[in-house]
Each structure stands twice: as structure tokens, then as C-alpha cells.
Amino acid sequence: MFTKIELKKGVNLYIRQTEQFKTITMSFRWTAELDEKHAANRTVLSNVMQDSNADYPKQSDLRKAMDELYGSVFYMDSGKRGNSHILSLNMxxxxxxxxxxxxxxxxxxxMISTVLFRPNVKDGRFDETIVNREKRSVIERIRSVYDDxxxxxxxxMLELMRPDHPASISSNGTEKDVEQITAESLMETYEKMLAEDAVDIYVVGDIQQEELVEKIRSMFNFADRAISTKQFELPPVETKESQQVFEKQDMKQGxxxxxFNTPITFFHPDFPKMQVMNGVLGGFAHSKLxxxxxxxxxxxxxxxSIYSANYGILYVMAGIDAQLEEKAVKMIQEQLSAIKEGDVTDMEVEQTVALLANSIRSAFDSARGQIELFDQYKQLDEDFNAGKLIAEWNAVSxxxxxxxxxxxxxxxxxxxxGREA
Known part of the structure; x- marks a missing residue:
């Protein structure tokens, strides 16, 4: 699917040469171990680096420059996968x-080189005004969860099931950690990211591979770095005794x-089987739930139902009238019991596999989708392609x-x- 070129130790370039698109899409990704404090710093850093740089010290200058490049699109983002935090630059x-x-x-x-290596820095630190503005932006993002x-x-649910675990750590960090960020701490985060993070560079488009490799080598001369080969993998968690928790807020719908806990994680050989099971249970509109x-x-x-394979968690989400909680839970468990007893039709399996396959194929409709898909599945198999995964789903009985x-x-x-429970 992608051709891999190792630029330096821990720095890899992935190229997909294709005439499918009239654009060239790139994504630079820096991966480090996930913890709340670093997640907060890295998320604010991505905002600050996206805002401006040495050549374009104002947001409006940078937007104008992108428009002059025939409407090229540039943005930075952060997220998590397994026990890793990922900061990305996309163009x-x-x-x-x-x-x-x-x-x-x-x-x-x-432009990418300038964003990376010539940020908007004065006297060895990021602009305090920009840092404070982007801190407020990230805090608003964190608070928005409470409104939804x-x-x-x-x-x-994740905090109760997996306290102090990557599953419940936000990729934005905590509000407290964001508030404590300074222009100096952000510079430390920036320097650490460039020097120590695993780097994956993706390019999709109709490009000349040899020429591109030389340009990337000369313009983005990252140093070698020591990287874990299983940076996303987490050991399974033993099932805890089940508990019920009821909380109240000013709201109408419950x-x-x-x-649920499962030992079948993303790296387990039965991962495709669990994907199909989840689809039959509650993943699609034909599902039992x-x-x-x-x-x-x-x-x-x-x-x-959602299968969070990186954390070995499967959970059911439902909007209900609060007084129906007991009946709803009973019915959910009944659907799961039916599957355990083999009460599954060939049609349910066929529809599930067809929809899973369609979701993979639809990802290939965009360069961004191809990058996201491969970036995830290359952890299992660097020779990954959609056909292999679809074949595994088709083999599920x-x-x-x-x-x-x-x-x-x-x-x-x-x-x-919205009621007392």
C-alpha cells in the first residue's frame, strides 16, 4: 500500500504513488508516550505552531500565503492511540x-520546513500572547465535553473502568495541566518532540519517488532516535468486579x-473476529441492539456498541428514559447472551462483513483516509492492504x-x- 523508506533511525517516510488524486497530501506525525501533562503541552504546541511562524508572524499572513499557493490546506492536530500521543502536521x-x-x-x-524549524520564537521562547490565547482555546475544548x-x-465510563490508564487520559490533557503551561515549558516540549519522538512522514499523490526522497532528506534532516517497536501496545487488563454508578445532571434524556472488558485487543490474532462480533451486536443498523x-x-x-480495541474495552451507548435503565440493561445483556448461544444468522454475519468492508473501501476515496488507515494498521502489518483484512472478516464463522x-x-x-437514582 505504501513504500517505506527509513530516513534515519526512528524516522520513516511512507510514499503512496497514485494517479487517483489531483492533489499531493502529506502528514508528518510525532509519537511519544502518553501522559496528561505532556498531552496538554503537545496539544497547545500544535495550536501555537499552526498559528504563525518566523516568516509569517501573524495568523493572517500565514492564511494569505496558503491562499497564494492555490488554496493549499494546512493544519496541525493531536490525538492518542494506545499508550501514545500523536502530534501531526498536515498539508x-x-x-x-x-x-x-x-x-x-x-x-x-x-512552508512545512519553516513551520517545523523556524517557529514564531523571540528570545528563545514562544510568544506569550499566542501561548495564552491557544491555552484558552484548548481549555475551551476540554470544557466542551461537559456540555455534550x-x-x-x-x-x-472510561474514568470509572480505567482510572489513571491511557484509556481515560484525554489527548488534550487536563484543564489544570494546560493552565500551568508557560512559554518556556512549551519550548522544552517543542525541542523534545523534534529530537526524541518517533517520526512518520506520509505522502500520497502522483509524485516521483526518488526525487521526493531526496527533497525530504535534504529539507527535513532529523537526527536518529531510539524508538520502541511496540509503542501503541498495552497489556490486557484483568476484569474487575462489575459495578453500577448513577450520576445526576440537569438534563432530560438519560x-x-x-x-465490558475483553482480552481481545488490537494486537491479538482474533482482533478481526471481535470486529465482526461487535458489528453483529451493535455496530450497525441491522445489529441486534x-x-x-x-x-x-x-x-x-x-x-x-463500540469496540475500543487498543484498550480491550467494548461498550454499549444508549439514550434512554432514565426509568427504563433496568429494562434496557437486561435487554442489552439478552442480546449478548443470544450471540453467546449461537443465535446469529448467516444474513447478520454477511451484512456485518459487507459494511465493514465498505468502511475500509470508502477510506480509499481520500488520501487522508488512506493515511489514517495505514497509520493504524501498519502496527499489525507493514504490508497491510484492505484485501487482507476483508479476507479475514470473510473467514469469521x-x-x-x-x-x-x-x-x-x-x-x-x-x-x-436528570433524576435521583
Whole structure:
């Protein structure tokens, strides 16, 4: 799918040469161990670096420069996967081949180099005004979770199931950690990122590979760095005794979260089987949860299940009337029990595999989707392609699905509602 070139130890370039798009899409990714304090610093850093740089010290200057490069798109972002925090710089530009002038791609590469190596720094530190503004922006992002009751319920479920664990650590850090960031601490984070993080560079488009490699080598001369080969992998967590937690807020609809633990993680050989099981349980509109709990019994406004493979967690999310909590939980458990007993039709399996395959194929419709997909699955297989994964899904039997359902164990029933519980 991608051709890998090792530029330095811990610094890899992945190229997908394709005529599928009229654009060239790039993504530079820095990966480090996840913890709340570093996550806060790295998220604010991504905002500050996106704001301006030495050549374009004002946000408006940078936006104007991007517009002059035929509307090239530039943004930075941060997120997490497993026990790792990922900071990314993303750029997309029109391929020179489709323009009347040459050199746009080279100018875009120069822009990326400037963003990375010539940030908006005065006297060895980032601009205090910009830092404080971006700190406020990240704090607002953290606080926004509390206004979205569904996201808040999910956050609380993960905190209760996996306290002080990567599963419950926000990729934005905590509000307290963001408040403590200074222009000096942000410079330390920036220097550490450039010197120590694993670096993955992705390029998708109709490009000449040899020429591109030379340009990347000369313009982005990262030093060698020591990198763990299993930076995203976490050991399975033993199932804890199940608990019920009820919390109250000023709201109308109840938010139910039912959390299960499973030893089948992303790196487990049975990972594709668990993906299919989750699809049959609640991953799609034909699933047992959707058809029985929502459609047949009208017990939930919304309901679905999510398999968080990196953390060995499978959870059901439902919007319900709070007084129906016991009935809803019982019905959820009944659907899972039915799967454990083999009450699964060939049609349910076929529909699930078809929808999983479609989700993979649709990712190939965009260069960004191809990068995201490969960046995740290369941890399993650097020769990954969609056909391999689809073949594994097609090989899943009803007996496999039974086995996967039997591996998950209830850990938490959490209800956020507007009533006393």
C-alpha cells in the first residue's frame, strides 16, 4: 500500500504513488508516550505552531500565503492511540502537473520546513500572547465535553473502568495541566518532540519517488532516535468486579453506558473476529441492539456498541428514559447472551462483513483516509492492504462470533440522568 523508506533511525517516510488524486497530501506525525501533562503541552504546541511562524508572524499572513499557493490546506492536530500521543502536521496542495506554473509543491515543502524549524520564537521562547490565547482555546475544548452529555457519559465510563490508564487520559490533557503551561515549558516540549519522538512522514499523490526522497532528506534532516517497536501496545487488563454508578445532571434524556472488558485487543490474532462480533451486536443498523432494543421495543432513542480495541474495552451507548435503565440493561445483556448461544444468522454475519468492508473501501476515496488507515494498521502489518483484512472478516464463522462474545465480561453500568437514582 505504501513504500517505506527509513530516513534515519526512528524516522520513516511512507510514499503512496497514485494517479487517483489531483492533489499531493502529506502528514508528518510525532509519537511519544502518553501522559496528561505532556498531552496538554503537545496539544497547545500544535495550536501555537499552526498559528504563525518566523516568516509569517501573524495568523493572517500565514492564511494569505496558503491562499497564494492555490488554496493549499494546512493544519496541525493531536490525538492518542494506545499508550501514545500523536502530534501531526498536515498539508494538501494541488499537484504542479495540473497548474500552469511549477514549483507549488516545492513551496509547500518550504512552508512545512519553516513551520517545523523556524517557529514564531523571540528570545528563545514562544510568544506569550499566542501561548495564552491557544491555552484558552484548548481549555475551551476540554470544557466542551461537559456540555455534550453523550461525550461526558463516555468520559466518565472510561474514568470509572480505567482510572489513571491511557484509556481515560484525554489527548488534550487536563484543564489544570494546560493552565500551568508557560512559554518556556512549551519550548522544552517543542525541542523534545523534534529530537526524541518517533517520526512518520506520509505522502500520497502522483509524485516521483526518488526525487521526493531526496527533497525530504535534504529539507527535513532529523537526527536518529531510539524508538520502541511496540509503542501503541498495552497489556490486557484483568476484569474487575462489575459495578453500577448513577450520576445526576440537569438534563432530560438519560445516557446509559454499559462497559465490558475483553482480552481481545488490537494486537491479538482474533482482533478481526471481535470486529465482526461487535458489528453483529451493535455496530450497525441491522445489529441486534438496534433492531431489538430500539426498533422492536422502542426502549432507546439511540443505541450502538463500540469496540475500543487498543484498550480491550467494548461498550454499549444508549439514550434512554432514565426509568427504563433496568429494562434496557437486561435487554442489552439478552442480546449478548443470544450471540453467546449461537443465535446469529448467516444474513447478520454477511451484512456485518459487507459494511465493514465498505468502511475500509470508502477510506480509499481520500488520501487522508488512506493515511489514517495505514497509520493504524501498519502496527499489525507493514504490508497491510484492505484485501487482507476483508479476507479475514470473510473467514469469521458463527462459532468464532460465539467465542468472541463469550470472552467479554461486564464491568460497569453507568447512567447519567436528570433524576435521583
Amino acid at each position: 494538501e496542495c494541488v499537484n504542479d502537473e495540473y497548474l500552469t506554473t511549477d514549483g507549488v509543491f516545492d513551496e509547500v515543502l518550504k 452529555k453523550g461525550r461526558y457519559a463516555q468520559k466518565r 445516557k446509559l453506558q454499559v462497559g 438496534f433492531m431489538n432494543v430500539r426498533e422492536k421495543e422502542s426502549m432507546a432513542y439511540t443505541i450502538n 458463527i462459532e468464532d462470533i460465539q467465542q468472541m462474545a463469550s470472552s467479554i465480561q461486564l464491568e460497569l453500568i453507568y447512567l447519567l440522568s
